[in-house]
């Protein structure tokens with residue numbers, strides 16, 4: 077079984093529509109894919125509708141941007157019941173609104189020095205429900221300021237850039253609890269992705285999330301080198317949680333390819349056994 081538990085669509089900052097993502101999952105010979113858009117579940121229904129045609133099982137998920145002491149923490153939430161997630165969905169709606177303000181402020185700062193407008197950014201975002209730096213990156217690419225998203229992230233958009241602006245993100249321990257309360261299964265995304273930011277989530281913060289019900293740490297991920305993967309596995313063993321592996325596919329927005337990292341079937345079986353929502357099968 078080929079199981080990839082982390083992928084984005086154009087509903088957040090990927091470039092494939094949810095149904096295109098399901099087609100890409102079929103071509104990548106996946107048996108199971110999780111749709112985990114940032115801070116929104118608006119792509120779930122379209123992806124679900126593509127299951128029968130593609131033959132790929134769908135895990136409905138989300139990747140929630142959290143913040144702990146100023147450090148960004150990404151929490152994957154799988155198969156929670158939206159009807160019992162009122163509080164969580166409220167936090168996400170606040171975060172998306174804060175992201176809009178933040179991108180507008182970042183764009184205003186950059187527009188003082190480079191030829192881009194807010195309109196350019198919204199054009200790039202298209203129908204996305206969650207606005208993020210990748211959309212701003214796409215506007216910079218279109219304006220010829222940088223050659224690609226990655227170049228934007230290592231220059232104007234990096235967290236230490238004078239153009240960078242934070243947004244209001246919820247606490248990861250609170251979000252871990254809310255995912256569990258809604259019948260979902262929480263997994264910490266890429267906990268040792270060193271290149272992304274100056275500070276990584278601390279072991280203390282991870283322990284607090286485990287206390288709150290964390291199921292697993294994402295170990296196999298493109299942003300983890302061999303040493304980081306080993307470290308995450310050791311930490312997971314020490315804390316008594318599982319590990320997952322995933323691509324974090326974003327379509328053409330990133331080099332990550334579907335299926336480049338996979339989750340063990342036994343871990344997947346445990347995960348879905350703990351969840352309130354069902355996997356959607358062909």
Ligand code: AMP
Pocket residue numbers: 089114141207208209210225226227229230326329330
């Ligand atoms: P934001 O949540 O708006 O601060 O933007 C962070 C998002 O940008 C992450 O979820 C990644 O998907 C994306 N991202 C981060 N680094 C890069 C990169 N080097 N190239 C392309 N996308 C990136």
Ligand code: FE
Pocket residue numbers: 084089090114326
């Ligand atoms: Fe992303």
Ligand code: FE
Pocket residue numbers: 139150265266
């Ligand atoms: Fe992430």
Ligand code: ZN
Pocket residue numbers: 082084139324
């Ligand atoms: Zn992701």
